[in-house]
Amino acid sequence: MSRVVVITGPSGVGKGTLIRLLREQLPQLGLSVSATTRPPRPGERDGVEYHFLDEPEFARLAFEGAFVEHAEYAGRRYGTLRSELERRAAAGEPVVLEIEVQGARQVREAIPDALLVFIAPPSREALRERLVGRGTDMPEVVERRLGVAELELRAQDEFEFVVVNDRLEDAVRELVAVVREAIGGPVDCEP
């Protein structure tokens, strides 16, 4: 049984959307709140979407070994705090991480029984449309993220589970099945 679930894949593919829907069906799954040096988007709250840190704070925590994994992504730093996982592990709760590919590789090394799932877009055009349509990033940031996505898409064969997020309902169903199996949650019975 795996207590740590990693959802990875390119920016804009739908990781956040899928995790929200996944947790509606598996409410026992806690969400690891990452640390980042990127500025908050409108509406994002410190300690909820992310722990927003400045560069020296992030560097200090990295130096102290406070991160299970950390990576630079499109010019900003992101990392999973050990405390986020240890708190849940002590309570016996499963936890989900939404992280990019370099971080997912580090988790695979650090936590060999973690479940890793790569979320793939149905096409590159769809990925672009979603990133633009989300409306959270300036055009140059979208282009930078699409550049990183090219490298990330090439890494998908490294992952045991790949879910293509084409129709959202289908992707959620697939993801719930894989995660439920891994965390050993209760199986729903048809009425």
Ligand code: ADP
């Ligand atoms: P990520 O967390 O991977 O960066 P998001 O969850 O923010 O991606 O999704 C990016 C955008 O794509 C959002 O506007 C979201 O509503 C949309 N989206 C997610 N899944 C689908 C899907 N299956 N079909 C169409 N749009 C989607």
Ligand code: 5GP
């Ligand atoms: P965003 O800026 O869109 O919130 O996130 C950018 C990318 O960083 C996304 O692919 C997201 O999954 C990833 N990310 C978020 N938190 C972490 C983390 O703790 N570690 C790593 N390695 N990547 C993260």
